[in-house]
Amino acid sequence: MFESLPGFRDFYPDQCAVRNHLFRIWRQTANSFGFSEYDAPILEPLDLFREKSGPEVVSQLFAFTDKGGREVALRPEMTPSLARLAGARAGSLKRPIKWFHIGEHYRYEKPQRGRLRAFYQFNADILSEPSPAADAELMALCIKSLTALGLGMEDFRLRLSDRNIWYYFLAANGISEDQTAGALEIIDKRERVDRQVTLEKLARIAGESAENLLGAIESLSGVRDFERMQQILSGSTDCDDDALEKISRRLEDWRTLLGHLEDMRLMEYVEIDLSIVRGLAYYTGFVFEAFERKGKLRSLAGGGRYDRLVQKLGYEDLSATGFAMGDVTLCDLLSRKNLLPGVVSVPDIHVILGGSKERAIALSDILSLRELGLRVEYPLKETGFAKQFKQAGQSGARFALIYGSEELVADSVKIRDMGSGGELLLLRKELKTAIIDLLETGISGKSQ
Amino acid sequence: MFESLPGFRDFYPDQCAVRNHLFRIWRQTANSFGFSEYDAPILEPLDLFREKSGPEVVSQLFAFTDKGGREVALRPEMTPSLARLAGARAGSLKRPIKWFHIGEHYRYEKPQRGRLRAFYQFNADILSEPSPAADAELMALCIKSLTALGLGMEDFRLRLSDRNIWYYFLAANGISEDQTAGALEIIDKRERVDRQVTLEKLARIAGESAENLLGAIESLSGVRDFERMQQILSGSTDCDDDALEKISRRLEDWRTLLGHLEDMRLMEYVEIDLSIVRGLAYYTGFVFEAFERKGKLRSLAGGGRYDRLVQKLGYEDLSATGFAMGDVTLCDLLSRKNLLPGVVSVPDIHVILGGSKERAIALSDILSLRELGLRVEYPLKETGFAKQFKQAGQSGARFALIYGSEELVADSVKIRDMGSGGELLLLRKELKTAIIDLLETGISGKSQ
Numbered sequence: 001m002f003e004s005l006p007g008f009r010d011f012y013p014d015q016c017a018v019r020n021h022l023f024r025i026w027r028q029t030a031n032s033f034g035f036s037e038y039d040a041p042i043l044e045p046l047d048l049f050r051e052k053s054g055p056e057v058v059s060q061l062f063a064f065t066d067k068g069g070r071e072v073a074l075r076p077e078m079t080p081s082l083a084r085l086a087g088a089r090a091g092s093l094k095r096p097i098k099w100f101h102i103g104e105h106y107r108y109e110k111p112q113r114g115r116l117r118a119f120y121q122f123n124a125d126i127l128s129e130p131s132p133a134a135d136a137e138l139m140a141l142c143i144k145s146l147t148a149l150g151l152g153m154e155d156f157r158l159r160l161s162d163r164n165i166w167y168y169f170l171a172a173n174g175i176s177e178d179q180t181a182g183a184l185e186i187i188d189k190r191e192r193v194d195r196q197v198t199l200e201k202l203a204r205i206a207g208e209s210a211e212n213l214l215g216a217i218e219s220l221s222g223v224r225d226f227e228r229m230q231q232i233l234s235g236s237t238d239c240d241d242d243a244l245e246k247i248s249r250r251l252e253d254w255r256t257l258l259g260h261l262e263d264m265r266l267m268e269y270v271e272i273d274l275s276i277v278r279g280l281a282y283y284t285g286f287v288f289e290a291f292e293r294k295g296k297l298r299s300l301a302g303g304g305r306y307d308r309l310v311q312k313l314g315y316e317d318l319s320a321t322g323f324a325m326g327d328v329t330l331c332d333l334l335s336r337k338n339l340l341p342g343v344v345s346v347p348d349i350h351v352i353l354g355g356s357k358e359r360a361i362a363l364s365d366i367l368s369l370r371e372l373g374l375r376v377e378y379p380l381k382e383t384g385f386a387k388q389f390k391q392a393g394q395s396g397a398r399f400a401l402i403y404g405s406e407e408l409v410a411d412s413v414k415i416r417d418m419g420s421g422g423e424l425l426l427l428r429k430e431l432k433t434a435i436i437d438l439l440e441t442g443i444s445g446k447s448q
Numbered sequence: 449m450f451e452s453l454p455g456f457r458d459f460y461p462d463q464c465a466v467r468n469h470l471f472r473i474w475r476q477t478a479n480s481f482g483f484s485e486y487d488a489p490i491l492e493p494l495d496l497f498r499e500k501s502g503p504e505v506v507s508q509l510f511a512f513t514d515k516g517g518r519e520v521a522l523r524p525e526m527t528p529s530l531a532r533l534a535g536a537r538a539g540s541l542k543r544p545i546k547w548f549h550i551g552e553h554y555r556y557e558k559p560q561r562g563r564l565r566a567f568y569q570f571n572a573d574i575l576s577e578p579s580p581a582a583d584a585e586l587m588a589l590c591i592k593s594l595t596a597l598g599l600g601m602e603d604f605r606l607r608l609s610d611r612n613i614w615y616y617f618l619a620a621n622g623i624s625e626d627q628t629a630g631a632l633e634i635i636d637k638r639e640r641v642d643r644q645v646t647l648e649k650l651a652r653i654a655g656e657s658a659e660n661l662l663g664a665i666e667s668l669s670g671v672r673d674f675e676r677m678q679q680i681l682s683g684s685t686d687c688d689d690d691a692l693e694k695i696s697r698r699l700e701d702w703r704t705l706l707g708h709l710e711d712m713r714l715m716e717y718v719e720i721d722l723s724i725v726r727g728l729a730y731y732t733g734f735v736f737e738a739f740e741r742k743g744k745l746r747s748l749a750g751g752g753r754y755d756r757l758v759q760k761l762g763y764e765d766l767s768a769t770g771f772a773m774g775d776v777t778l779c780d781l782l783s784r785k786n787l788l789p790g791v792v793s794v795p796d797i798h799v800i801l802g803g804s805k806e807r808a809i810a811l812s813d814i815l816s817l818r819e820l821g822l823r824v825e826y827p828l829k830e831t832g833f834a835k836q837f838k839q840a841g842q843s844g845a846r847f848a849l850i851y852g853s854e855e856l857v858a859d860s861v862k863i864r865d866m867g868s869g870g871e872l873l874l875l876r877k878e879l880k881t882a883i884i885d886l887l888e889t890g891i892s893g894k895s896q
Binding site for chain 2: 001002003004005006008009010011012013016017019020028029031032033034036037038039040041042043044045047048062064065066067068070072074084085087088089096099104106108118126129131133134137140144148259260263264265266313314315345347359360361363364366367370371372373374375376377380381
């Protein structure tokens with residue numbers, strides 16, 4: 001007896017159907033938005049992840065040395081592989097590059113609710129288009145992927161923030177460029193620690209003005225609408241012209257982005273929330289997270305602009321924006337909302353066979369009907385009529401197709417609508433055409 | 449700059465589309481046959497594979513020790529995981545269990561043409577139904593999965609053999625049960641080595657009668673039709689009644705199997721070929737391989753009955769038959785036959801925007817059309833009309849949807865059939881309904 005590894009999942013048919021439903025909706029939505037699917041190996045050179053993600057992520061990898069002495073790792077995320085593929089063919093790919101990916105990722109974490117060692121992600125990215133129009137297109141895909149699954153305004157919000165605004169704001173408040181990353185990390189962790197702790201950390205960067213700086217940070221973090229954002233940012237009086245100029249241009253980008261989201265009728269899903277700075281160091285512009293609106297307010301998806309990463313990995317300078325949406329929290333939410341498909345693998349037709357002669361006749365019909373794409377089941381072993389009718393009923397099949405000795409003589413077959421109980425006698429040669437019609441109309445309850 | 453690992457593949461969108469085409473056809477065909485999809489982790493405890501496959505396969509595994517000290521391996525094949533899943537819930541699963549799987553597998557082999565370290569397989573299995581009807585159903589799925597991809601009789605054959613017949617035949621020729629596995633291995637390798645070598649190997653088992661035994665083996669291996677098979681097997685005069693009785697009952701199973709394949713109109717794809725014994729020790733009954741008929745006659749799929757494996761892994765005794773079909777050789781054949789889909793990700797509609805006012809209007813229409821499942825593209829950056837028309841042409845889009853200043857005034861939009869050049873002016877509020885019709889009918893070449 002064996003068990004699967006901790007943090008890994010078995011997908012029995014009913015669970016596999018749920019997963020495939022999710023994949024189908026993600027794929028359909030991404031295709032409708034003009035994104036093209038790609039894939040890359042689940043196993044990559046360890047250096048690819050080391051370069052991008054830093055030692056902390058590397059410590060959580062499924063990494064090992066292969067038989068050829070190579071340091072390799074199961075991918076923890078998709079972005080490094082995406083950058084590798086797009087970077088390697090940057091010269092010949094049609095621009096903008098709009099790609100998506102659906103696949104599994106691996107992290108060696110302590111398994112717990114919502115944190116598995118193997119999980120699926122839907123990744124979508126737009127490369128080589130730096131304008132806010134690309135950010136809007138990507139956020140629209142993120143929102144529409146959730147609504148296509150049946151979620152609505154009452155279930156989630158896309159919280160929108162901006163790493164650039166934070167850069168400029170910190171600069172305007174006297175934080176030098178090489179201290180910005182440290183300051184953003186403090187801001188990211190601010191809500192989870194004591195105010196005094198944050199203040200002490202900031203003092204190491206800003207010295208005596210830490211108290212003032214924290215006040216300013218708190219006020220920008222509290223921003224929930226664009227008007228207030230403009231007020232606060234134009235109120236930074238004691239800063240240099242360069243920073244003010246950058247802020248002013250950035251507010252123009254915001255107007256463009258919000259305008260597009262407005263025109264797309266999506267602003268009802270969007271909340272401005274500048275408290276979101278997102279942990280990863282490589283984000284460079286607009287960042288966003290989709291959150292549950294009820295319960296634990298967990299994150300459903302997250303993303304943003306990362307204009308410098310592709311170049312950092314050694315390729316051409318390609319601007320980029322992308323998001324990742326995981327399957328675990330999302331399926332949990334969909335399940336609580338009863339938005340996951342129920343019964344699976346219901347046959348269209350369950351065939352009932354009188355005996356071996358009838359089986360011999362039926363087999364070619366069965367294969368013809370399957371060629372139409374219909375799901376057709378029949379008993380592999382000889383079974384009595386009564387038991388077969390019971391099986392047909394339990395299977396949930398739409399129709400039973402009955403091959404008995406009487407039908408055999410007339411080269412015909414009886415078809416029963418399992419819902420209405422209505423029956424029809426069909427000539428076998430008319431079966432294929434008749435079935436297609438009957439699937440639309442059904443057979444009325446009075447047998448003919 | 450990074451490269452993917454040797455023997456692993458990147459899937460750029462055009463390659464990913466080919467792969468997805470294959471997956472789609474496999475999935476559709478398996479569904480139509482009433483098989484249900486399942487999945488299991490790509491990483492499993494090493495012991496799961498050690499138990500089933502023996503040291504040779506284990507030496508070719510991507511195996512490593514994880515951070516928790518567990519010996520683990522990337523799956524080289526699906527059958528052990530299938531046995532684990534089905535075995536663990538044998539009591540509650542609906543019988544017969546008809547399951548399929550599409551996924552990746554990993555072997556640490558020297559990469560070469562047709563032999564990669566990561567490859568996809570379509571696996572299908574029927575558990576808990578020992579009758580030849582199950583073997584026939586499975587072979588039918590194997591054949592129909594290939595024909596659904598466009599392959600025909602001229603491209604492949606399913607070669608059919610039987611490990612049981614070999615067991616009984618060897619017993620009838622005086623080979624004891626514990627020597628059978630060794631003898632079958634010699635038979636499997638026979639065509640690749642010198643006759644004298646085979647003879648010497650057999651002498652270790654059969655002593656002085658090795659020459660007679662090899663003659664008998666050669667004659668059974670040469671069997672290509674059922675009539676000859678019956679002749680040879682009933683001609684084994686000097687054997688005990690028990691062996692003769694078993695052979696006689698087994699020939700009855702053959703009649704049942706061939707009868708089903710005949711009734712399914714599939715015998716034109718099937719060749720009896722008793723030279724096929726299949727290497728793996730766990731096969732117990734009918735075995736088969738699908739081969740190319742031209743060129744290198746490579747194997748496209750292989751499978752057979754393995755009635756004892758599930759029990760061997762520590763679970764309930766479940767009879768089983770299954771096959772695996774790989775993607776590498778198959779795609780190579782499909783590509784040479786021009787049976788792979790060509791251009792991919794062609795938009796249904798390419799939107800052309802006069803300027804920012806038109807964009808503001810168009811965005812909500814674009815999202816509505818995407819909700820219909822249509823693939824709709826539009827330029828993310830402001831671009832002149834001429835360039836946009838050129839892009840629309842290059843994209844291969846079926847229709848261009850044109851938002852100009854004139855159309856804006858009338859709250860309308862112009863639609864152009866990119867094939868015929870025909871154009872229509874539509875009111876925006878009628879757009880969604882109109883598009884659905886136009887996708888069927890097109891627009892005639894004379895503009896209206």
